[in-house]
Amino acid sequence: MLETIDLTKIYGDGTKALDNLNFKSNVKVLSVLGRNGAGKTTLVRILSTQLLPTSGTARINGLDIVKEAKKVRKLISSIPQEARPVGMSSPYEHLLMYLTARGMSISEAREISRKTLKDIGLWEVRDKPTDELSGGMKRKIFVAMAIASNAELIFLDEPTVGLDPYSRTEVWSILKEADSKLVLTTHYMEEAEELSDEIVLIHKGKLISKGTVEDLLSKFKDKVRVEGTGEIKVGKMKISYVDRKEAETYIGKYIVKPITLEDLFIIYAGEGLED
Numbered sequence: 001m002l003e004t005i006d007l008t009k010i011y012g013d014g015t016k017a018l019d020n021l022n023f024k025s026n027v028k029v030l031s032v033l034g035r036n037g038a039g040k041t042t043l044v045r046i047l048s049t050q051l052l053p054t055s056g057t058a059r060i061n062g063l064d065i066v067k068e069a070k071k072v073r074k075l076i077s078s079i080p081q082e083a084r085p086v087g088m089s090s091p092y093e094h095l096l097m098y099l100t101a102r103g104m105s106i107s108e109a110r111e112i113s114r115k116t117l118k119d120i121g122l123w124e125v126r127d128k129p130t131d132e133l134s135g136g137m138k139r140k141i142f143v144a145m146a147i148a149s150n151a152e153l154i155f156l157d158e159p160t161v162g163l164d165p166y167s168r169t170e171v172w173s174i175l176k177e178a179d180s181k182l183v184l185t186t187h188y189m190e191e192a193e194e195l196s197d198e199i200v201l202i203h204k205g206k207l208i209s210k211g212t213v214e215d216l217l218s219k220f221k222d223k224v225r226v227e228g229t230g231e232i233k234v235g236k237m238k239i240s241y242v243d244r245k246e247a248e249t250y251i252g253k254y255i256v257k258p259i260t261l262e263d264l265f266i267i268y269a270g271e272g273l274e275d
């Protein structure tokens with residue numbers, strides 16, 4: 001169970017990255033979505049005890065992430081967005097080091113490392129220095145480390161950035177099979193749709209919406225997206241969200257599409273529909 005209580009973060013320069021965030025979640029995969037700068041990484045860093053909040057707190061399985069940070073760290077594993085592997089060490093060595101450092105026996109760590117490297121598609125390069133691997137392969141090492149940890153809750157900040165579609169599917173598959181609960185941030189909406197049991201949408205550090213993909217979209221079930229005309233300007237593109245009936249008059253003249261998760265970003269950027 002994850003719960004944030006009036007969680008607020010104001011950085012030293014005055015930027016309010018999280019603004020009284022309150023939500024509870026107890027699902028297998030929770031995705032945190034929001035535009036660049038919405039506060040997702042700040043939230044994940046605070047929840048994974050790498051950064052202190054300015055005020056408020058959060059609880060993971062009832063444990064306070066500030067007052068009981070040491071206990072929380074035993075429950076979680078986290079891959080920061082900026083994680084970089086050690087160039088001379090191989091993927092296999094990364095996993096072994098990480099798992100044994102977490103207290104796993106060497107024999108168990110060997111077995112789990114091998115299985116995870118196979119599952120995630122890194123088996124053939126398991127003994128290569130990571131310096132000699134591609135950016136996507138390096139990213140996969142961290143996903144493998146987190147999943148192999150079998151932690152109760154795993155934080156994955158944009159786990160599939162830079163991965164080709166095949167590798168992304170490999171990662172999705174391993175994430176779906178994991179026994180751990182996951183908190184994920186992503187800018188890939190199909191990834192959020194594929195994996196999430198619940199989504200929290202944040203904007204300028206505030207909670208905008210929470211629910212399943214269906215819940216979030218159901219608020220706009222009678223609307224469609226019209227491209228080429230409308231009040232909302234995204235760069236040079238004009239977009240409007242109109243009732244289905246009204247959209248009939250646009251068919252043939254403009255591009256008319258169903259609303260997807262991507263549209264929530266445009267809608268909630270403050271320029272679209274009122275909630």
Ligand SMILES: Nc1ncnc2c1ncn2[C@@H]1O[C@H](COP(=O)(O)OP(=O)(O)OP(=O)(O)O)[C@@H](O)[C@H]1O
Pocket residue numbers: 011012013015016017034035036037038039040041042043
């Ligand atoms: N160390 C810092 N000092 C000052 N401001 C910061 C710092 N880190 C982040 N911010 C600011 O806090 C806000 C939230 O940033 P954060 O990285 O949490 O957003 P995000 O939703 O993860 O963005 P992205 O999708 O681009 O990764 C932004 O305005 C950002 O500029």
